[in-house]
Amino acid sequence: MKIIINADDFGFTKSVNEAVFTLAKKGTLTSTTVMVNMPYWEEVDKLLEYPNFGIGLHFNITQGKPILNASEISTIVNSETGEFYEFKELRKRSKQGKINVNDVYKELKAQILLLKQRVGDxxxxxxxxxxxxxxxxxxxxxxxxxxxxxxxxxxxxxxLFITDAIVPEVVGIKNIFKFGIKRYITEMYYRKYNVAFRKYYVMPEGELLNINLKKVDTFEALEKLIALEKLYIEIPCHPATSITDLPKTKLTDKRIQEFEILKSESFKNSLNKFQLISFKDLKK
Known part of the structure; x- marks a missing residue:
């Protein structure tokens, strides 16, 4: 089994960046994705010293201000604050047909080009x-x-879900009663996008997640899995060394827990039966 372990939110705060630096050096992260509209994103330069460490874009249109002038992408920016709409409002507006796909595309292109200018290949x-x-x-x-x-x-x-089985399970008709109708419908929806994206992007088979949806439990359950040779998966995470510079959300306290697990020797040892890779190792 080949695993990508990616830390989201690089650039968000100093404590998030510090966690990524520590774990990149430790060898328990294989990549990070950068929020280029956040205050500390330019510290990504420090990651260039790790030649096999992957660097990606954490495309952000739900927090902070855009890269482009707000007037150029008016349907995704709150005119009163000059900032992006928060997630719930963005979803509401998208369902109402109030989001212009070209506005999203222009900001996406601007963010990816800005990061590419900084880190190149x-x-x-x-x-x-x-x-x-x-x-x-x-x-x-x-x-x-x-x-x-x-x-x-x-x-x-x-x-792909970690359950009571020793291999990750994909939700389907055969195990619909284990996961429930709602999860089955959700995964069918995601699978449709998975097929569409694969026409243009290189992708792992999916995101590995514990059946209870808790990231900490996902990490702790890795040890029991059989390392299937041909399976490529990603485990996203959100580590931070402190919560003092982070806004209070459902994720805040979990960041510290994830960091503590990822930096532990026991977790590093649990990875020995897997091959750690980054997205550059995936083939189209």
Whole structure:
């Protein structure tokens, strides 16, 4: 089994960046994705000293101010604050048909080019803050960018779950009662996007997640899995060394827990039966 372990939110705060630096040196992270509209994103330069470490874009249109002038992308920016709409409002507006896909595309292109100017050929992949690329019209903007032959890796919206089995399970008709109807419908929805994105991006089979949806439990359950040779998966995470410079969300306290696990010797030892890779190791 080949595993990508990616830390989201680089550039968000000093404590997030410090966690990425520590774990990159430790060898328990294989990549990070950068929020280029956040205050500390330019510290990505420090990661260039790790030649096999992947660097990607954490496309963000739900927090902070845009890279472009707000007047150029007016349907995704709150005119009163000059900042992006928060996630719930963005989803609401997208369902109401108030988001212009071209506005999303222009900001996506601006963010990816800004990061590429900084790191050059070290740019390997993309994902999105709060998983917005799983929803229209953001997904359409990603597809438009992919058609330009910008060969990059992309996070799969599809999931593989750690259950009581010793291999990751994909939700389907055969195990629908284990996961439930709601999860089955959700995964079918994600699978549709998975197929569409694969036409233009290199992608792992999916994101590995514990059946209870807790990231900490995902990490702790790795030890029991059989390392299937041909399986390529990603485990996204959100580590930070402190919460003092972070806004209070459901994720805040979990960041510290993830960091403590990822930096532990026991976790590093649990990775020995897997091959750690980054998105540059995936083939189209």
């Amino acid at each position: 070290r740019l390997t992949h993309m994902d999105s803050h709060q998983g917005v690329h799983k929803y229209k019209p953001i997904s359409n903007a990603f597809l438009s960018l992919g058609k330009e032959n910008i060969v990059l890796g992309l996070r799969s919206p599809h999931h």
